[in-house]
Every structure is written in structure tokens, then in C-alpha cells.
Amino acid sequence: MITLSSDFGSPYPAAMKGVLCSHTDARLVDVAHDFPRQDVRTTAFWLREVLPYFPPATHLVVVDPGVGTDRAALAIRAGEHVLVGPDNGVLAPVARRLASDAAGTDDGTTDEIEPFEIVVDEPESATFHGRDVFAPAAARAHEADADRLGECDEFVPADGYEGLRFAEPADEPDGATGEVLVVDGFGNAITNVLGEMLDGQFGEQIMVDGERVPVARSYAHVAAGERLVTVGSHGNVELAANRGRGDDAFGVGVGDPIELAFE
Amino acid sequence: MITLSSDFGSPYPAAMKGVLCSHTDARLVDVAHDFPRQDVRTTAFWLREVLPYFPPATHLVVVDPGVGTDRAALAIRAGEHVLVGPDNGVLAPVARRLASDAAGTDDGTTDEIEPFEIVVDEPESATFHGRDVFAPAAARAHEADADRLGECDEFVPADGYEGLRFAEPADEPDGATGEVLVVDGFGNAITNVLGEMLDGQFGEQIMVDGERVPVARSYAHVAAGERLVTVGSHGNVELAANRGRGDDAFGVGVGDPIELAFE
Amino acid sequence: MITLSSDFGSPYPAAMKGVLCSHTDARLVDVAHDFPRQDVRTTAFWLREVLPYFPPATHLVVVDPGVGTDRAALAIRAGEHVLVGPDNGVLAPVARRLASDAAGTDDGTTDEIEPFEIVVDEPESATFHGRDVFAPAAARAHEADADRLGECDEFVPADGYEGLRFAEPADEPDGATGEVLVVDGFGNAITNVLGEMLDGQFGEQIMVDGERVPVARSYAHVAAGERLVTVGSHGNVELAANRGRGDDAFGVGVGDPIELAFE
Numbered sequence: 001m002i003t004l005s006s007d008f009g010s011p012y013p014a015a016m017k018g019v020l021c022s023h024t025d026a027r028l029v030d031v032a033h034d035f036p037r038q039d040v041r042t043t044a045f046w047l048r049e050v051l052p053y054f055p056p057a058t059h060l061v062v063v064d065p066g067v068g069t070d071r072a073a074l075a076i077r078a079g080e081h082v083l084v085g086p087d088n089g090v091l092a093p094v095a096r097r098l099a100s101d102a103a104g105t106d107d108g109t110t111d112e113i114e115p116f117e118i119v120v121d122e123p124e125s126a127t128f129h130g131r132d133v134f135a136p137a138a139a140r141a142h143e144a145d146a147d148r149l150g151e152c153d154e155f156v157p158a159d160g161y162e163g164l165r166f167a168e169p170a171d172e173p174d175g176a177t178g179e180v181l182v183v184d185g186f187g188n189a190i191t192n193v194l195g196e197m198l199d200g201q202f203g204e205q206i207m208v209d210g211e212r213v214p215v216a217r218s219y220a221h222v223a224a225g226e227r228l229v230t231v232g233s234h235g236n237v238e239l240a241a242n243r244g245r246g247d248d249a250f251g252v253g254v255g256d257p258i259e260l261a262f263e
Numbered sequence: 264m265i266t267l268s269s270d271f272g273s274p275y276p277a278a279m280k281g282v283l284c285s286h287t288d289a290r291l292v293d294v295a296h297d298f299p300r301q302d303v304r305t306t307a308f309w310l311r312e313v314l315p316y317f318p319p320a321t322h323l324v325v326v327d328p329g330v331g332t333d334r335a336a337l338a339i340r341a342g343e344h345v346l347v348g349p350d351n352g353v354l355a356p357v358a359r360r361l362a363s364d365a366a367g368t369d370d371g372t373t374d375e376i377e378p379f380e381i382v383v384d385e386p387e388s389a390t391f392h393g394r395d396v397f398a399p400a401a402a403r404a405h406e407a408d409a410d411r412l413g414e415c416d417e418f419v420p421a422d423g424y425e426g427l428r429f430a431e432p433a434d435e436p437d438g439a440t441g442e443v444l445v446v447d448g449f450g451n452a453i454t455n456v457l458g459e460m461l462d463g464q465f466g467e468q469i470m471v472d473g474e475r476v477p478v479a480r481s482y483a484h485v486a487a488g489e490r491l492v493t494v495g496s497h498g499n500v501e502l503a504a505n506r507g508r509g510d511d512a513f514g515v516g517v518g519d520p521i522e523l524a525f526e
Numbered sequence: 527m528i529t530l531s532s533d534f535g536s537p538y539p540a541a542m543k544g545v546l547c548s549h550t551d552a553r554l555v556d557v558a559h560d561f562p563r564q565d566v567r568t569t570a571f572w573l574r575e576v577l578p579y580f581p582p583a584t585h586l587v588v589v590d591p592g593v594g595t596d597r598a599a600l601a602i603r604a605g606e607h608v609l610v611g612p613d614n615g616v617l618a619p620v621a622r623r624l625a626s627d628a629a630g631t632d633d634g635t636t637d638e639i640e641p642f643e644i645v646v647d648e649p650e651s652a653t654f655h656g657r658d659v660f661a662p663a664a665a666r667a668h669e670a671d672a673d674r675l676g677e678c679d680e681f682v683p684a685d686g687y688e689g690l691r692f693a694e695p696a697d698e699p700d701g702a703t704g705e706v707l708v709v710d711g712f713g714n715a716i717t718n719v720l721g722e723m724l725d726g727q728f729g730e731q732i733m734v735d736g737e738r739v740p741v742a743r744s745y746a747h748v749a750a751g752e753r754l755v756t757v758g759s760h761g762n763v764e765l766a767a768n769r770g771r772g773d774d775a776f777g778v779g780v781g782d783p784i785e786l787a788f789e
Contacts, residue, residue: 001284003277009711011558011572014529015759018579021527021555028555029284029291032274037712038769046274053281053394065769068744126744128759131579185272186300218331218389233278233391243301243328264547266540292547292554295537309537316544316657448535449563481594481652496541496654506564506591 001057002142005031005047006130007038008062015128016060016135023139026058038065040090042182042254044164045190047094049234051081052101056146059094060130060138061085068126071162073118073133075141075155078102082146084118084138086129089164116155169193175206175261180252181236187245188238189252193260195231207261208239208250219243229260264320265405268294268310269393270301271325278391279323279398286402289321301328303353305517307427308445308453310357312497315364319343319409323393323401326353331389336381336396338404338418341365345409347381347401349392352427379418432456438469438524443515444499450508451501452515456523458494470524471502471513482506492523527583528668531557531573532656533564534588541654542586542661549665552584564591566616568780570690571708571716574619575760578627582606582672586656586664589616594652599644599659601667601681604628608672610644610664612655615690642681695719701732701787706778707762713771714764715778719786721757733787734765734776745769755786 002020006013013033020028031050035043043063051059056079064086072087078095079102085091099112123132140154149155169178169192178193198206201215206229214221216228219242227249232238237260241249252258265283269276276296283291294313298306306326314322319342327349335350341358342365348354362375386395403417412418432441432455441456461469464478469492477484479491482505490512495501500523503509510516528546532539539559546554557576561569569589577585582605590612598613604621605628611617625638649658666680675681695704695718704719724732727741732755740747742754745768753775758764763786766772773779 005274010560011531011576012710012759014555014557014576015579017555018576018581021553021583022579022581027284029277029280031277034273050274050277050281053278053285055281055285057284066746069746125757125759125761127756127764131759184275220329220332230390231388233275233388233394235388238390268537290547292540292543294540297536313537313540313544316541316548318544318548320547447538483592483595493653494651496538496651496657498651501653 001027001029001055002138003029003031003051003054003057003059004033005035005043005059006033006062007035007043008033008130012128012130015131016062019131019135020060020139023136024142026139026142029054029057031059035063038063040065040088041164041166044090044093045166045182047090048097051094052097054081056080058082058084058138058142060134061090062130062134063090064088064129067129072158073120073129073137074158074161075116075118075137075149076161077112077114077116077146077149079112080146082141082149084134084141086134087162089162092162092164093166114149115158115161116149117158119154119156166192172259172261174263175259177257177259178237179258180239180254180256182254183247186240187247188232188240189246189250190232190234191237191239191258193237193258195235195237197237197260198229198231201262205263207259207263209259264290264292264318265401266292266294266314266317266320266322267296268298268306268322269296269325270298270306271296271393275391275393278394279325282394282398283323283402286399287405289402289405292317292320294322298326301326303328303351304427304429305445307353307356308429310353311360314344314357315360317344321345321347321401321405322357323397324348324353325393325397327351327392330392335421335424336383336392336400337421337424338379338381338400338412339424340375340377340379340409340412342375343409345404345412347397347404349397350425352425355425355427356429377412378421378424379412380421382417382419429455435522435524437526438522440520440522441500442521443502443517443519445517446510449503450510451495451503452510452513453495453497454500454502454521456500456521458498458500460500460523461492461494464525468526470522470526472522527553527555527581528664529555529557529577529580529583529585530559531561531569531585532559532588533561533569534559534656538654538656541657542588545657545661546586546665549662550668552665552668555580557585561589564589566591566614567690567692568708570616570619571692573616574623577607577620578623580607584608584610584664584668585620586660587611587616588656588660590614590655593655598684598687599646599655599663600684600687601642601644601663601675602687603638603640603642603672603675605638606672608667608675610660610667612660613688615688618688618690619692640675641684641687642675643684645680645682692718698785698787700789701785703783703785704763705784706765706773706780706782709773709780712766713773714758714766715773715776716758716760717763717765717784719763719784721761721763723763723786724755724757727788731789733785733789735785
């Protein structure tokens with residue numbers, strides 16, 4: 001199986017699919033092609049949250065503001081998965097997550113992460129490496145199997161790769177401070193604060209930036225239009241509004257600091 | 264085959280696909296993931312119009328404003344199809360349509376409809392049952408076959424399920440009154456009036472809310488920009504504009520009453 | 527394999543997929559369903575650029591402002607590919623390209639192009655031939671194989687088909703004049719001038735409509751926000767802005783004339 005993720009919109013992903021289908025009969029599954037344009041950080045967040053739900057697969061990822069420059073092209077084995085994409089950090093958080101899952105340990109293991117540089121001949125274009133470099137490499141990785149990348153001429157072991165880490169929240173005496181990592185399509189503002197903070201607090205109230213808001217297990221536990229603090233499907237604290245947009249209701253956006261406190 | 268329908272936008276559907284692929288090799292086909300957010304009624308309309316074109320399949324449907332509350336999770340056998348989703352009415356119209364098609368009778372048969380409640384253990388999240396409840400259930404239903412759901416521990420016969428009916432049009436001496444059920448992406452205003460009303464009238468004129476409009480077999484039978492009344496692909500009377508938006512040209516939206524009369 | 531292209535948005539493409547799956551087990555691959563509504567010319571451009579990357583396949587294309595009129599329905603064999611869609615020009619440029627690729631010659635060969643008219647019985651609707659005419663025909667063409675369309679009752683040899691040609695650029699003493707053919711989702715303005723004009727000029731400057739702009743191999747070779755002239759992935763000269771929109775930065779849109787000159 002090969003999954004596809006990009007910020008290409010349409011119809012460029014189809015050219016990648018054509019190339020993939022020319023090289024392999026692998027099943028193709030679209031993750032998303034509407035990641036925010038050239039937004040490596042937001043894409044990295046979503047990949048970390050979504051790709052671990054897949055069975056072992058090759059994941060083709062192209063959010064690549066540096067296309068055509070000398071940034072490396074990578075194939076990273078992470079557990080039984082292979083991540084193929086540009087060396088700009090977009091693969092790093094999901095690689096760590098998949099490797100930890102495989103190792104059964106906390107974030108930090110490296111045994112299950114093996115980065116390779118993709119050997120790139122002169123590609124057909126300097127502006128569409130998704131089609132000309134990464135799609136052929138993903139097809140090759142799929143055919144090779146995750147634990148045999150090293151046997152392929154196209155992949156040479158890499159010394160390292162570009163990292164990317166999200167801001168860490170800070171514990172406070174009565175709660176935590178953190179920030180909004182991303183806002184999803186429903187308008188839910190997903191913070192970097194772990195949901196465990198809300199354990200046993202459903203039905204109670206919490207102060208968000210100084211205002212009292214109900215803590216609820218899910219959206220419809222408050223009235224339509226009302227704000228709530230909940231644990232999102234990614235396990236983080238989320239600022240939401242039932243049948244509304246949490247980002248608007250709380251007046252927050254990506255990168256904004258958030259102060260959460262129980263009275 | 265498993266089809267997927269939701270109001271999730273992107274990238275949440277990919278997490279459901281990952282879960283499905285982890286449980287089954289079934290072919291996956293996206294119906295749509297941009298149904299209007301939390302709009303059970305509009306989604307129910309489209310599912311009724313689209314799903315009957317598929318061969319027997321399991322249809323995963325997640326438009327679920329009550330996620331995390333005590334609304335039931337359903338698997339409904341309808342003919343040889345299985346519908347999996349929340350018990351909020353979204354599955355009801357398509358279930359009736361599929362059951363009628365299977366029985367070869369008019370709407371109303373219930374022999375071909377068998378509702379089951381999905382037995383839900385504590386799901387991983389309270390906010391994303393598409394991933395944590397419905398996708399595993401759809402995979403299970405697919406593996407079980409439509410006529411053997413009752414043999415699975417995960418599905419227990421349900422007494423009933425939430426219904427949903429669209430407003431009925433009314434016959435008038437010279438025509439009919441009805442309402443706009445949905446507006447499609449082209450701007451066509453799809454009414455609840457059956458297209459048979461226009462039989463033999465193509466090339467003639469009809470009064471729409473008191474204004475004279477041509478009745479035409481298709482859009483390009485009138486000049487660019489001109490309004491027309493036609494029979495849409497769903498078999499209902501549709502208010503349209505050639506190379507324009509019918510909703511704007513007629514000044515109508517979802518739920519608006521429509522009066523159609525031949526002079 | 528059957529690819530799908532349309533301007534349908536959502537959820538109409540799903541009805542076509544249902545019909546296809548009812549007739550064939552062929553692999554389905556979406557090219558795009560958000561081609562600009564009823565824009566035959568833009569769709570024709572993208573099909574020409576994208577479909578040749580696919581292995582031999584049946585390509586279902588429905589951008590069809592004349593649906594329900596007497597325009598013909600076509601199946602065109604082009605090399606080992608088959609193009610199925612309305613006879614309005616949308617298939618012409620990609621048919622020529624696929625045929626040239628198959629023949630190994632320049633544009634102009636016709637040996638590898640064989641047009642058939644699809645025999646249409648009374649379709650279920652006059653407004654959705656994608657579902658009622660083209661999808662069944664594409665399934666049939668897929669089952670028949672490209673070189674045996676003539677043996678099917680559904681396909682009769684056609685005398686010709688509607689052509690469509692893009693404006694040709696003109697060589698000038700110091701460069702070329704052309705026009706913007708399409709603007710892609712990133713805002714890159716793709717011209718009809720061949721990229722060979724820029725051979726050996728990367729790092730130099732060029733006059734675009736009288737203003738000096740750097741010629742660069744790819745976007746990130748200039749500073750963020752800065753304009754550049756490059757060769758896009760389609761092989762044409764493209765007006766772009768690094769991490770911005772080229773159409774806005776150059777103040778150009780589809781159809782605008784462009785003057786490119788080296789000093």
C-alpha cells in the first residue's frame with residue numbers, strides 16, 4: 001500500500017498517481033492533498049496523527065517549498081513503514097511516532113528509524129519532484145519492502161535528517177500553559193497540552209485564558225453554539241464550540257499561547 | 264466494497280481509511296467528505312440518490328453532530344447493502360430506497376430493512392467515532408456479509424431507528440407546490456416535486472412562483488444565462504440556469520416553498 | 527484501469543463510480559473533479575499534461591456544457607489509451623499527445639487516433655450523461671481493450687471529432703510573445719511559450735512585459751515573495767513567485783498576452 005499526502009490541491013496529485021501506477025500495482029490511498037500550502041509544520045502534525053492508523057505502508061509525502069534546491073530527498077524506514085519525501089522536517093514527527101509504536105517505547109528510540117537518501121539522477125523537472133523523484137522512489141520502496149531498502153541502489157544510508165519538534169506545554173500549579181498547534185476544518189483549536197490534564201474533570205469547569213468554560217466529553221454535551229474544552233481524537237486538549245467553530249468562539253489561531261487552570 | 268461518506272473534510276477521513284485497511288482488504292470508494300457540516304438532512308438526500316447506483320456494498324456514513332452522546336450506533340441491512348453510521352436519521356431515506364429496490368415494491372416495505380445496534384466498548388475517543396467505532400464496525404460488516412450480521416457479537420437486533428422524511432409536495436389543480444430540498448454544487452435547486460409533472464411539456468412554459476419560465480430537457484436548450492425548469496438526474500423538478508446558478512437566478516434556497524403551475 | 531475527470535465537484539462523481547463498479551472490477555483512479563465548471567479549454571490543457579503519465583487506461587472525462595443536446599458522445603482510441611467523453615474538444619489535445627507518444631513522432635500523426643461514436647439509447651436522464659452514458663461506455667471500453675472497440679456494438683467509427691488547439695507562441699528577435707494558458711492552484715501562470723527558450727539562462731534576467739525578472743531553475747532560488755520566470759513541470763515557461771502567487775505578482779490571468787525578451 002502507498003499513501004499520498006501533499007499540498008498540491010488538484011490536479012497535480014493525479015500525475016503522481018499515474019507514475020505510481022506505471023511502476024507498481026500497489027494499492028493507492030489518498031491521505032490529503034489540501035494540506036496548507038508549503039506549511040511543513042501543520043502537515044507534520046497531521047501525518048503524525050493519521051499515518052499510525054494505517055497498516056505497514058509506504059507513505060509518499062510532498063510538501064516541499066525547497067523543491068529544486070539542494071535539500072535532500074529521503075526515504076525513512078520507521079518500524080515497518082517507509083516515509084518518502086523531502087528533507088525539510090515534515091517526516092520527522094511521524095517517523096518518531098511510528099518508531100516508538102514499533103519499539104513499544106516512548107518517543108526517543110532511534111533503533112526503528114533508518115534514514116536513506118534517495119539517489120537522484122537529473123529529474124525531468126526542477127519544479128515537480130513529487131512526480132519526477134518521490135513517486136518513482138515510493139514505488140521502488142514499496143516493491144523493495146521496508147527492511148530491504150538498503151539493498152537498493154536508489155537508497156543510500158543517510159547520516160541524519162532534518163528534525164522538527166512541536167513546542168512543549170508547561171505544567172503550572174493549577175493547570176498548564178501551551179499553545180494552539182493547528183486548527184482543524186471544523187474550527188477545533190488543537191493545543192499541545194495532553195488530554196490527561198482533563199481526566200476526571202468532565203462536567204466541571206476550567207479557566208481558559210481567565211474565562212470559565214465547561215469541560216465536556218464531547219461537543220453535544222453543551223448547548224449549540226456554546227464553548228467547551230474537550231480531549232480531541234489525537235489525545236490533546238482541544239478548544240471547541242458545539243456546532244460552531246472553536247477558533248472563532250475562543251478568538252485563537254495557530255501559535256497562540258493558551259493558559260488552562262482549574263480554580 | 265466499502266464506501267465512505269462524511270462531513271469531515273480533510274484529513275480525518277484518512278484515519279478511517281487507515282483503520283479500514285488494518286481490518287480488511289475491501290475495496291474503498293469515497294462517496295464524498297464535504298457534505299455540509301452536521302447537516303443530516305442534506306446528507307440523507309444525497310445518500311438516497313447516490314448509493315443505489317453501487318453494487319451491494321457496506322456504506323460507512325459519518326455525519327454525527329451527537330458524537331460522544333448516548334445516540335446509538337447502527338448497522339442497517341437494506342436489501343444486500345449494509346449502512347453503518349449514527350442513529351440520527353441520516354441512514355433512513357437511503358435504507359428505505361435500497362429496501363424498496365430490493366423488494367421491487369414502492370417505498371414502505373420493511374422486510375428488506377433489518378436494523379442492528381453496534382455494541383460499543385469504550386472507544387479510544389469520544390469525539391471521533393468515525394475512526395474508533397464506525398470504521399471497525401464497517402470492516403466487520405463487510406467481512407460478515409449482509410445476511411449474516413445477526414451472527415456477529417458486535418451487532419444486536421435493534422427495535423427501531425431514527426427516521427427522517429422529506430417534505431411531500433402537494434398536487435394543485437394546475438400544477439404542484441413543493442419546496443427546495445437541496446442546492447447542488449452547480450447551483451441547481453432540486454425540489455421535492457416529481458419530474459413526471461413535466462412529461463410532454465418540454466419546449467413549453469411553466470409559471471414558477473408566478474413568473475413564466477421555459478421547460479427544457481436539459482440546460483443547453485436555453486440560451487446561456489437563461490433560466491429553465493427541467494428534470495434533474497434524481498428524477499425531481501429542478502430550477503436551473505444554463506451556464507449559471509439556478510439558486511441565484513430564481514432567488515431560492517434550501518427549504519423555500521415553490522409554486523409550479525401550467526397556465 | 528479507469529481514470530475519472532470531471533467538473534462535478536461533489537457528490538455526483540460517486541454516482542459514476544457506483545455505475546462503473548456495477549459493470550467492471552477495473553481499478554478506479556480520480557484525476558480531478560474540480561476542473562473549472564464547464565471550462566472545456568482549461569480541462570483539455572490539464573488532461574494533456576496529466577494523462578500521459580498513466581499506463582494504458584480508459585479515461586472517463588465529463589466536462590459537458592452541452593449535456594442533453596445532440597452533441598455526440600465519443601470513445602477515442604489514442605495509442606493504447608481510450609478517452610471517453612463528450613464531443614466538445616475536451617479530448618482533442620490529450621488524444622493528439624497520447625497518439626504522438628505512441629507513434630514516437632511529433633504532434634500531427636493520426637494513425638494512432640481512432641474516434642468512435644458511442645451508440646446512445648434513451649438515457650435515464652438528460653442532465654447527467656456522466657452517470658447514464660459515459661460511465662457505462664467507459665466500463666465497456668475497459669472490458670473490450672483499446673484495440674477492439676470496433677468489435678463492440680456500442681461503438682461505431684466516427685468521421686471526425688471536435689478539435690481544440692491552444693494559441694501558438696510567436697518567436698521574436700530577442701525572445702517570444704505568447705499568452706497565459708492556465709493558472710494553477712499555487713498561482714503559477716503557465717504560458718504557451720516552450721521552456722527551451724530559457725535553456726542556459728538560469729541565473730540570468732529576462733524582460734517580462736518590459737520588467738526585469740530573474741530566470742531561476744525553481745522557486746526557492748529567489749527570496750520569499752520574489753518573482754521569477756522558470757520552466758514548469760509541463761515544460762512551458764511559467765511566471766511564478768517564491769512562496770507566493772505568480773498570477774498576482776505579475777498581474778496576469780488566463781488569456782493575457784505575455785512578452786518575453788532577453789536584453
